[in-house]
Amino acid sequence: MGFLSALPGAIALGLIWGLMAIGVYITYKVLDFADLTVDGSICTGGAVCAVLVTAGVNVWVAMLAALLAGAAAGLLTGVFHTLMGIPAILSGILTQLILWSVNLKIMGQANLSVSARTYGVVISQLEAGWAILILFGFVSVIIGLLYWFFGTELGCGIRATGNNPNMSRAQGINVGLNKIIGLMISNALVALAGALLVQYQGFADINMGRGAIVIGLAAVIIGEALVNLICRNFAVRLAGVALGGIIYYIVYQLVIELGMDTDLLKMLSALVVAIFLAIPYWKKRYFSGFHRKKAAKEPPAPPPEGGETAAQEPPAAAPLQGGQSDV
Amino acid sequence: MKRIKSIALAACMLTAGAISAVGLSACSTADYTVGILQLVEHSALDAATEGFRDALQARMDAAGKTVKFDYQNAQNETAACSTIANKFARGYDLILANATPALQACANSTTSVPILGTSVTLYSSALGLKDFDDNDPAATTGINVSGTSDLAPLADQAQMILDLFPEAEKVGLLYCTAESNSDYQVAQVAEYLAEKGVASERYSFTDSNDISAVAMRAASESDVIYIPTDNTAASNSALIDGICRPAGVPVIAGEEGICSGCGVATLSISYYNLGVKTGGMAADILLDGKKVSEMPVQKITKEECSYLYNAEICEDLGITPPQGYKAIGE
Numbered sequence: 144m145g146f147l148s149a150l151p152g153a154i155a156l157g158l159i160w161g162l163m164a165i166g167v168y169i170t171y172k173v174l175d176f177a178d179l180t181v182d183g184s185i186c187t188g189g190a191v192c193a194v195l196v197t198a199g200v201n202v203w204v205a206m207l208a209a210l211l212a213g214a215a216a217g218l219l220t221g222v223f224h225t226l227m228g229i230p231a232i233l234s235g236i237l238t239q240l241i242l243w244s245v246n247l248k249i250m251g252q253a254n255l256s257v258s259a260r261t262y263g264v265v266i267s268q269l270e271a272g273w274a275i276l277i278l279f280g281f282v283s284v285i286i287g288l289l290y291w292f293f294g295t296e297l298g299c300g301i302r303a304t305g306n307n308p309n310m311s312r313a314q315g316i317n318v319g320l321n322k323i324i325g326l327m328i329s330n331a332l333v334a335l336a337g338a339l340l341v342q343y344q345g346f347a348d349i350n351m352g353r354g355a356i357v358i359g360l361a362a363v364i365i366g367e368a369l370v371n372l373i374c375r376n377f378a379v380r381l382a383g384v385a386l387g388g389i390i391y392y393i394v395y396q397l398v399i400e401l402g403m404d405t406d407l408l409k410m411l412s413a414l415v416v417a418i419f420l421a422i423p424y425w426k427k428r429y430f431s432g433f434h435r436k437k438a439a440k441e442p443p444a445p446p447p448e449g450g451e452t453a454a455q456e457p458p459a460a461a462p463l464q465g466g467q468s469d470v
Numbered sequence: 471m472k473r474i475k476s477i478a479l480a481a482c483m484l485t486a487g488a489i490s491a492v493g494l495s496a497c498s499t500a501d502y503t504v505g506i507l508q509l510v511e512h513s514a515l516d517a518a519t520e521g522f523r524d525a526l527q528a529r530m531d532a533a534g535k536t537v538k539f540d541y542q543n544a545q546n547e548t549a550a551c552s553t554i555a556n557k558f559a560r561g562y563d564l565i566l567a568n569a570t571p572a573l574q575a576c577a578n579s580t581t582s583v584p585i586l587g588t589s590v591t592l593y594s595s596a597l598g599l600k601d602f603d604d605n606d607p608a609a610t611t612g613i614n615v616s617g618t619s620d621l622a623p624l625a626d627q628a629q630m631i632l633d634l635f636p637e638a639e640k641v642g643l644l645y646c647t648a649e650s651n652s653d654y655q656v657a658q659v660a661e662y663l664a665e666k667g668v669a670s671e672r673y674s675f676t677d678s679n680d681i682s683a684v685a686m687r688a689a690s691e692s693d694v695i696y697i698p699t700d701n702t703a704a705s706n707s708a709l710i711d712g713i714c715r716p717a718g719v720p721v722i723a724g725e726e727g728i729c730s731g732c733g734v735a736t737l738s739i740s741y742y743n744l745g746v747k748t749g750g751m752a753a754d755i756l757l758d759g760k761k762v763s764e765m766p767v768q769k770i771t772k773e774e775c776s777y778l779y780n781a782e783i784c785e786d787l788g789i790t791p792p793q794g795y796k797a798i799g800e
Contacts, residue, residue, distance in 0.1 A: 145557065145560060145561050148560040148561070149556050149557050149559075149560055152552075152553075152556035152559070152579070153553065153556065156549075156552060156553060156556075160549075197598070243648075243676060243677070244676060247647050247648060247676060252595075252647075252650060252653055253647065253648045253649050253650040253653075254570055254571065254574075254595075254596070254650035255595075256574055256595060256596055256597055256598035257598065258574070258577065258578060258597055258598040258599075259578060260577075260581075260597075260598075260613060261597075261598040261599065261600065262598065267578060268552060268555070268556065268559075268575075268578050268579045269578060269579065269580070269581060271556075340549070343552070343578075344548070344549075344551070344552040344574070344575050344578055345574050345575065345577065345578030346548075346571060346574035346575070346578070346596075348548045348571050348650075349648045350546060350547075350548055350571075350648075351548045351549065353546070353547060353548075354547060354549075355549075358549070392553065395553055396553055396556065396557065399542065399553055399554055399557055400557055402540065405542055405543045405544070405545060405550070406511075406543065406545065408545065408550070409545060409547075
């Protein structure tokens, strides 16, 4: 009974982290860039939103400002990587460190209250049912916008950059610029999730981004595993990532309801991510030989090696050609 | 592969269902269920939780009632606070929120279950209450939150610096800017020292990696160093000791834990007693039907604090233990 009544809260938190995970998906899956900026930018979004809301600024304006602050963080990582030649992971870590100081300066203190009882916020854990409805709207609109964007010429360029940077460069795509734009969009979404999280939990704290990337990756991977079975449409996959966030938080809530030792939680979530990351590798390592033999016997079957990669990025293929013909 | 995946998924769900069924059937039949949300494992916070449990259990035993404690630790992950608070918000009789983010998450999860905070310094800023005066001993929050504040007797601590080191010209204030309560304490101490005509300077670090560099500068530029009740400083007190003791600079600490690591003396509140006080409030709510919104937030008074000194560091620095101070650990 206790668990069922706690479900709305878990779903709402899952939607917020699902939105954050959609940001992670854009860098990790679409752009093929392991971006660790998110641990800092989720807090930046939260800090900007908290400071503006407590200063009496309209909450929607505050969320827009958070979005822009996140984009700026992504820009910084992109500049580190493309203009200064720093490896992807290190650029993200550097920005994350910079953001720790920046976030402290934005808030002026380590912790800031944005209680729903004092300030007019959009969502709050006090009204989890409403929060789910509003967040559902948020996630739907954002999935719609991203679906549209990644179908445009620019969006296709970003996807091509992630798929094969050398080929993209040969096709006249500005790979560096596309990486920067992808990082900006991703971190803007993460910061927006941070702004929503701050309102939902009622406070911003300098530590709130700690471990965010693991939750984001977990949601991405759970979502991929679920949705890949059903449909490979880009919008459906984004929805799957949001669903992954919800499942992560329902399981998390269940684990806490069962009174498991919370000391072990971080290790468990990291291990779950590690195992899910290993599955595609194992599949390739131990099952691809079987596919090859089978394919040799049946020539008309789709090419197995390409089949694996094409299955990963099928939506890129079709609109990409349209985009290229315009170039 | 698809089939294997879906079978595995179904198996996972079945297991989860089975575990949850076991978990639900194991529900206790105690008269009261109290949820304890502690931010992180830390000696001060642990002591407060222990004091709370001991005090409430004693009152329950005396009244012939039973109480079940559900202790959850958020591992310093503020996101976990909301999930745990979400559990406590339903079906629990009372919530103890230990440390500021824990209190904030709980206060934003329920308007009906009584919430008691502890190890929280300022309730006004923690809860965003504009009308709440932290210095008013009778101040109530007006919502379903009350509790105890760990605000140290700052003026007395500042006076202690002046009493022990009357010839000190400059006091260094060493603290972490990523701690929610340190900034306030440092500002209060600086103000008090300024009133008495003693100069002070802030030396702040943002995380444990910067401590040694900042502490070295503080030690070279100050006659005495003051450290407030700062968790990061507490965890790194051995490092600070390794810098300040060789430099011959005495440290006055905000609480006993820091003092035992690197301080000369302290006027310390006891987090165990703070927890005991909170446990008493919980018993008043559960057993005597007091309303949480009408209970003032309680503070530790100077009389409940103890003047302590660190014998080993005092001896090394050639400081005679002051009159009326007790050695730590005695």
